[in-house]
Amino acid sequence: MTGTNKNELTNLPSDETQPIIVLVNPQMGENIGATARAMLNCGLCHLRIVNPRDGWPNERANAMSSGALDLMPPVQVFETLGDAIADCHTIYATTARPRDLVKPVLTPRFAAQDISELIDNKQKIAILFGAERAGLTNDEVAFAHKIISIPLNPGFSSLNLGQSVLLVAYEWSQRVFSAPEEHLPTGKSQPATAAEFNNFFNRLDQELIASRFYRVDEMKDIISRNIKSLFQRTNLTDQEINTLHGILTSLTTHRQKQD
Numbered sequence: 121m122t123g124t125n126k127n128e129l130t131n132l133p134s135d136e137t138q139p140i141i142v143l144v145n146p147q148m149g150e151n152i153g154a155t156a157r158a159m160l161n162c163g164l165c166h167l168r169i170v171n172p173r174d175g176w177p178n179e180r181a182n183a184m185s186s187g188a189l190d191l192m193p194p195v196q197v198f199e200t201l202g203d204a205i206a207d208c209h210t211i212y213a214t215t216a217r218p219r220d221l222v223k224p225v226l227t228p229r230f231a232a233q234d235i236s237e238l239i240d241n242k243q244k245i246a247i248l249f250g251a252e253r254a255g256l257t258n259d260e261v262a263f264a265h266k267i268i269s270i271p272l273n274p275g276f277s278s279l280n281l282g283q284s285v286l287l288v289a290y291e292w293s294q295r296v297f298s299a300p301e302e303h304l305p306t307g308k309s310q311p312a313t314a315a316e317f318n319n320f321f322n323r324l325d326q327e328l329i330a331s332r333f334y335r336v337d338e339m340k341d342i343i344s345r346n347i348k349s350l351f352q353r354t355n356l357t358d359q360e361i362n363t364l365h366g367i368l369t370s371l372t373t374h375r376q377k378q379d
Contacts, residue, residue: 133163133165135244136242136244137239138163138239139164139235139246140166140167140208140244140246140247141155141164141168141285141289142169142170142204142246142247142249143168143169143170143172143281144171144201144204144249144250144256145250146169146172146173146281147172147251147252149174149180149181150183150184151184151252151281152178152181152185152195153178153183153184153185153186153189154184154185155249155282156185156192156195157184157185157188157282158285158286158289159192159285159289160188160191160192161286161289162286162290162292162293162296163289163296163297164289164292165192165193166192167192168195168204169196169197170197170198170199170201171198171199171200176195176197201260201263202263205248207244208244208245208246209238210238210244210245210246211246211263212226212231212245212246212247212265212268213247213248213256213260213261213266214249214255214256214267214270214284214288215256215267216269216270216277216278216279220258221258223264223265223267224265224266224267225267225268225269226267226269227268227269228268228270228287228288228291229291231268231288231291232288232291232292232294232295235247235292236295247268248260248263248264249281249284249285252281268288270284309358309359309360312356312357316361317352317361320351320361320365321348321351323365324347324368325344327371327372328347
Protein backbone atom coordinates (compact mmCIF):
# COMPACT_ATOMS: atom_id res chain seq x y z
CA MET A 121 0.00 0.00 0.00
CA THR A 122 1.16 3.53 -0.69
CA GLY A 123 0.14 6.96 0.46
CA THR A 124 0.11 8.46 3.92
CA ASN A 125 -2.38 9.70 6.42
CA LYS A 126 -0.73 12.61 8.19
CA ASN A 127 -3.28 13.19 10.89
CA GLU A 128 -1.72 14.63 14.00
CA LEU A 129 -1.04 11.91 16.55
CA THR A 130 -2.54 12.43 19.97
CA ASN A 131 -2.17 10.48 23.19
CA LEU A 132 1.09 8.89 22.06
CA PRO A 133 1.89 5.69 23.95
CA SER A 134 4.81 5.90 26.33
CA ASP A 135 7.92 3.78 26.01
CA GLU A 136 6.68 1.86 29.06
CA THR A 137 3.65 0.57 27.13
CA GLN A 138 5.40 -0.45 23.91
CA PRO A 139 8.87 -1.68 22.93
CA ILE A 140 11.58 0.78 21.93
CA ILE A 141 13.29 0.19 18.58
CA VAL A 142 17.06 0.70 18.73
CA LEU A 143 19.11 0.94 15.53
CA VAL A 144 22.78 0.22 16.23
CA ASN A 145 25.28 1.92 13.91
CA PRO A 146 22.82 2.50 11.05
CA GLN A 147 24.58 3.51 7.88
CA MET A 148 22.02 5.08 5.56
CA GLY A 149 19.53 7.80 6.42
CA GLU A 150 17.06 6.21 4.01
CA ASN A 151 16.96 3.07 6.14
CA ILE A 152 16.30 5.06 9.29
CA GLY A 153 13.42 6.75 7.51
CA ALA A 154 12.07 3.41 6.28
CA THR A 155 12.31 2.12 9.84
CA ALA A 156 10.30 5.04 11.18
CA ARG A 157 7.62 4.53 8.54
CA ALA A 158 7.38 0.80 9.33
CA MET A 159 7.21 1.52 13.04
CA LEU A 160 4.40 4.03 12.78
CA ASN A 161 2.49 1.72 10.41
CA CYS A 162 2.47 -0.76 13.27
CA GLY A 163 1.76 1.65 16.11
CA LEU A 164 5.32 1.99 17.42
CA CYS A 165 6.74 5.46 17.83
CA HIS A 166 9.82 5.37 20.08
CA LEU A 167 13.05 5.17 18.09
CA ARG A 168 16.61 5.35 19.35
CA ILE A 169 19.72 5.28 17.17
CA VAL A 170 23.30 4.58 18.16
CA ASN A 171 26.16 6.27 16.36
CA PRO A 172 24.48 6.89 12.96
CA ARG A 173 27.15 6.97 10.25
CA ASP A 174 25.70 9.97 8.40
CA GLY A 175 24.79 11.93 11.52
CA TRP A 176 21.47 13.17 12.82
CA PRO A 177 19.17 14.89 11.84
CA ASN A 178 19.22 13.48 8.32
CA GLU A 179 17.30 14.88 5.34
CA ARG A 180 17.20 11.54 3.53
CA ALA A 181 15.69 9.89 6.58
CA ASN A 182 12.99 12.55 6.73
CA ALA A 183 12.14 12.09 3.06
CA MET A 184 12.04 8.30 3.29
CA SER A 185 9.85 8.31 6.40
CA SER A 186 6.92 9.79 4.43
CA GLY A 187 6.09 12.04 7.35
CA ALA A 188 6.44 9.44 10.10
CA LEU A 189 9.37 11.20 11.76
CA ASP A 190 7.32 14.40 11.94
CA LEU A 191 4.56 12.58 13.82
CA MET A 192 6.73 10.56 16.20
CA PRO A 193 8.48 11.83 19.33
CA PRO A 194 12.00 13.12 18.58
CA VAL A 195 14.49 10.36 17.79
CA GLN A 196 16.95 9.85 20.64
CA VAL A 197 20.60 9.58 19.59
CA PHE A 198 23.31 7.88 21.66
CA GLU A 199 27.04 7.38 21.26
CA THR A 200 27.07 3.86 22.68
CA LEU A 201 24.67 0.94 22.85
CA GLY A 202 25.13 0.75 26.60
CA ASP A 203 23.82 4.29 26.96
CA ALA A 204 20.89 3.62 24.61
CA ILE A 205 19.55 0.73 26.69
CA ALA A 206 20.60 1.85 30.16
CA ASP A 207 17.02 2.44 31.33
CA CYS A 208 15.61 -0.79 29.80
CA HIS A 209 14.88 -3.99 31.70
CA THR A 210 14.77 -6.64 28.95
CA ILE A 211 16.64 -6.44 25.65
CA TYR A 212 15.92 -8.39 22.46
CA ALA A 213 18.49 -8.66 19.66
CA THR A 214 17.45 -9.43 16.09
CA THR A 215 19.80 -11.63 14.12
CA ALA A 216 19.62 -14.15 11.29
CA ARG A 217 22.95 -15.84 12.03
CA PRO A 218 23.68 -18.53 14.63
CA ARG A 219 25.67 -17.16 17.54
CA ASP A 220 28.01 -18.80 20.03
CA LEU A 221 25.83 -17.44 22.81
CA VAL A 222 23.32 -19.38 24.88
CA LYS A 223 20.18 -17.26 24.73
CA PRO A 224 16.50 -18.02 24.11
CA VAL A 225 15.61 -17.64 20.41
CA LEU A 226 12.07 -16.50 19.56
CA THR A 227 10.18 -15.91 16.34
CA PRO A 228 8.72 -12.40 15.97
CA ARG A 229 5.24 -13.74 16.80
CA PHE A 230 6.27 -15.35 20.07
CA ALA A 231 8.52 -12.40 20.87
CA ALA A 232 5.49 -10.09 20.57
CA GLN A 233 3.63 -12.21 23.10
CA ASP A 234 6.63 -12.32 25.41
CA ILE A 235 7.16 -8.56 25.16
CA SER A 236 3.50 -7.89 25.86
CA GLU A 237 3.64 -9.94 29.05
CA LEU A 238 6.79 -8.17 30.23
CA ILE A 239 5.29 -4.75 29.52
CA ASP A 240 2.22 -5.77 31.54
CA ASN A 241 4.69 -6.34 34.39
CA LYS A 242 5.95 -2.75 34.04
CA GLN A 243 9.17 -3.57 32.23
CA LYS A 244 10.73 -1.27 29.65
CA ILE A 245 11.70 -3.22 26.53
CA ALA A 246 14.20 -2.56 23.75
CA ILE A 247 14.61 -4.39 20.43
CA LEU A 248 18.02 -4.07 18.77
CA PHE A 249 18.63 -4.00 15.03
CA GLY A 250 22.16 -4.00 13.64
CA ALA A 251 23.93 -2.13 10.87
CA GLU A 252 22.82 -2.82 7.30
CA ARG A 253 25.96 -4.56 6.11
CA ALA A 254 26.56 -7.16 8.82
CA GLY A 255 23.90 -6.77 11.48
CA LEU A 256 24.69 -6.86 15.16
CA THR A 257 28.14 -7.92 16.32
CA ASN A 258 28.55 -10.65 18.94
CA ASP A 259 29.47 -7.99 21.48
CA GLU A 260 26.24 -6.13 20.70
CA VAL A 261 24.15 -9.31 20.88
CA ALA A 262 25.73 -9.97 24.28
CA PHE A 263 23.78 -7.00 25.65
CA ALA A 264 20.53 -8.85 24.93
CA HIS A 265 18.60 -11.25 27.13
CA LYS A 266 16.82 -12.92 24.19
CA ILE A 267 17.19 -13.22 20.42
CA ILE A 268 14.54 -12.68 17.77
CA SER A 269 15.13 -14.65 14.57
CA ILE A 270 12.85 -14.33 11.54
CA PRO A 271 12.32 -17.71 9.84
CA LEU A 272 13.01 -17.17 6.12
CA ASN A 273 14.42 -19.02 3.13
CA PRO A 274 17.76 -20.34 4.46
CA GLY A 275 19.22 -19.97 0.98
CA PHE A 276 18.44 -16.24 0.89
CA SER A 277 17.50 -14.64 4.19
CA SER A 278 18.97 -11.18 3.67
CA LEU A 279 16.59 -8.37 4.61
CA ASN A 280 16.71 -4.61 4.30
CA LEU A 281 16.78 -2.90 7.70
CA GLY A 282 13.32 -1.39 7.20
CA GLN A 283 11.95 -4.79 6.18
CA SER A 284 13.34 -6.41 9.32
CA VAL A 285 11.77 -3.77 11.53
CA LEU A 286 8.45 -4.11 9.71
CA LEU A 287 8.29 -7.89 10.18
CA VAL A 288 8.97 -7.65 13.90
CA ALA A 289 6.74 -4.61 14.42
CA TYR A 290 3.88 -6.19 12.48
CA GLU A 291 3.64 -9.08 14.94
CA TRP A 292 3.47 -6.56 17.76
CA SER A 293 0.75 -4.63 15.95
CA GLN A 294 -1.45 -7.73 15.78
CA ARG A 295 -1.70 -7.63 19.55
CA VAL A 296 -2.72 -3.96 19.43
CA PHE A 297 -4.90 -3.57 16.35
CA SER A 298 -7.60 -6.20 16.41
CA ALA A 299 -9.43 -7.15 13.22
CA PRO A 300 -11.50 -10.14 12.16
CA GLU A 301 -9.67 -12.82 10.20
CA GLU A 302 -12.09 -12.26 7.34
CA HIS A 303 -14.79 -9.71 6.71
CA LEU A 304 -16.82 -8.36 3.80
CA PRO A 305 -17.03 -4.56 3.60
CA THR A 306 -20.46 -3.63 2.25
CA GLY A 307 -20.28 0.16 2.42
CA LYS A 308 -23.70 1.69 3.04
CA SER A 309 -25.49 -1.55 2.15
CA GLN A 310 -26.74 -3.97 4.76
CA PRO A 311 -26.89 -7.76 4.58
CA ALA A 312 -30.19 -8.83 3.06
CA THR A 313 -32.77 -10.12 5.51
CA ALA A 314 -34.22 -13.60 5.11
CA ALA A 315 -37.51 -12.04 3.96
CA GLU A 316 -35.73 -9.96 1.27
CA PHE A 317 -33.82 -12.97 0.04
CA ASN A 318 -36.85 -15.26 -0.01
CA ASN A 319 -38.92 -12.64 -1.85
CA PHE A 320 -36.25 -12.45 -4.56
CA PHE A 321 -35.75 -16.19 -4.84
CA ASN A 322 -39.46 -16.96 -4.97
CA ARG A 323 -39.77 -14.48 -7.82
CA LEU A 324 -36.80 -16.02 -9.59
CA ASP A 325 -38.22 -19.49 -9.11
CA GLN A 326 -41.56 -18.48 -10.61
CA GLU A 327 -39.84 -16.93 -13.61
CA LEU A 328 -37.82 -20.10 -14.13
CA ILE A 329 -41.03 -22.12 -14.05
CA ALA A 330 -42.68 -19.74 -16.52
CA SER A 331 -39.74 -19.99 -18.91
CA ARG A 332 -39.80 -23.82 -18.62
CA PHE A 333 -36.28 -23.97 -17.20
CA TYR A 334 -37.21 -27.02 -15.11
CA ARG A 335 -37.63 -29.52 -17.95
CA VAL A 336 -37.88 -32.60 -15.75
CA ASP A 337 -40.58 -32.29 -13.09
CA GLU A 338 -38.97 -34.91 -10.86
CA MET A 339 -35.74 -32.85 -10.69
CA LYS A 340 -37.41 -29.46 -10.16
CA ASP A 341 -37.14 -29.38 -6.35
CA ILE A 342 -33.51 -30.54 -6.32
CA ILE A 343 -32.40 -28.03 -8.94
CA SER A 344 -34.34 -25.23 -7.23
CA ARG A 345 -32.66 -25.96 -3.90
CA ASN A 346 -29.23 -25.99 -5.55
CA ILE A 347 -29.86 -22.60 -7.16
CA LYS A 348 -31.07 -21.24 -3.83
CA SER A 349 -27.93 -22.51 -2.09
CA LEU A 350 -25.79 -20.92 -4.78
CA PHE A 351 -27.25 -17.47 -4.04
CA GLN A 352 -27.18 -17.99 -0.26
CA ARG A 353 -23.44 -18.67 -0.32
CA THR A 354 -22.82 -15.16 -1.64
CA ASN A 355 -24.25 -13.40 1.45
CA LEU A 356 -26.16 -10.88 -0.65
CA THR A 357 -26.73 -7.31 0.52
CA ASP A 358 -30.03 -5.46 0.23
CA GLN A 359 -28.58 -3.42 -2.63
CA GLU A 360 -27.56 -6.56 -4.47
CA ILE A 361 -31.06 -8.01 -3.99
CA ASN A 362 -32.47 -4.84 -5.56
CA THR A 363 -30.06 -5.20 -8.47
CA LEU A 364 -31.12 -8.80 -9.03
CA HIS A 365 -34.77 -7.72 -9.00
CA GLY A 366 -33.88 -5.16 -11.66
CA ILE A 367 -32.21 -7.85 -13.77
CA LEU A 368 -35.31 -10.04 -13.51
CA THR A 369 -37.55 -7.15 -14.48
CA SER A 370 -35.38 -6.36 -17.51
CA LEU A 371 -35.32 -9.97 -18.67
CA THR A 372 -39.02 -10.60 -18.20
CA THR A 373 -39.97 -7.31 -19.86
CA HIS A 374 -37.83 -8.17 -22.87
CA ARG A 375 -39.40 -11.64 -23.10
CA GLN A 376 -42.94 -10.25 -22.84
CA LYS A 377 -42.24 -7.81 -25.70
CA GLN A 378 -41.01 -10.70 -27.85
CA ASP A 379 -44.14 -12.69 -27.05
